[in-house]
Amino acid sequence: PTNESTDDDDDRKENPDEPWLNDMREQFWFPFLDMLPDESEFDTYLGGKIVLLKAILDKCAEIGDKILLFSRSLYALNYIERFLYYLQKQNEEEYRKECESRRQLRQMLASNGTHDDN
Structure with missing residues (x-):
C-alpha cells in the first residue's frame, strides 16, 4: 500500500494538472464535457x-x-x-x-x- 501511494504522488508531480482534474471530475457537470x-x-x-x-x-x-x-x-x-x-x-x-x-x-x-x- 505504501508503494501505491508513492506512485500516485509521483504521478501528480509529473502532471501538475492532475489535482485540478481530479477536483473537476467530482463536479456534476464534468460528464457533460465528454458530450x-x-x-x-x-x-x-x-x-x-x-x-x-x-x-x-x-x-x-x-x-x-x-x-x-x-x-x-x-x-x-x-x-x-x-x-x-x-x-x-x-x-x-x-x-x-x-x-x-x-x-x-x-x-x-x-x-x-x-x-x-x-
Whole structure:
C-alpha cells in the first residue's frame, strides 16, 4: 500500500494538472464535457471569459500593445496557453491561405498579361 501511494504522488508531480482534474471530475457537470465535440475546446462562445480575453487580445494586437495575464489557477493558465497556441496556428493557416491566394492571383494576372500582348 505504501508503494501505491508513492506512485500516485509521483504521478501528480509529473502532471501538475492532475489535482485540478481530479477536483473537476467530482463536479456534476464534468460528464457533460465528454458530450462536446473536440472542436469545441476553443469555441470562444462557450465561455464568456474567453470571449473577453479574445476581444482584449484582438484590441491589443490592433494597437500594438502587450498583455500581462495573472491567474491563481494553473489549470486556467494551461488552458489559456493552449488557447493562444490554437490562435497562433489558426492565424498561420489563414496567412498561408492568403499567401496562396495572392500567388494564384499573380499567376493569373501574369498569364492574362502575356495573352493580352499576343
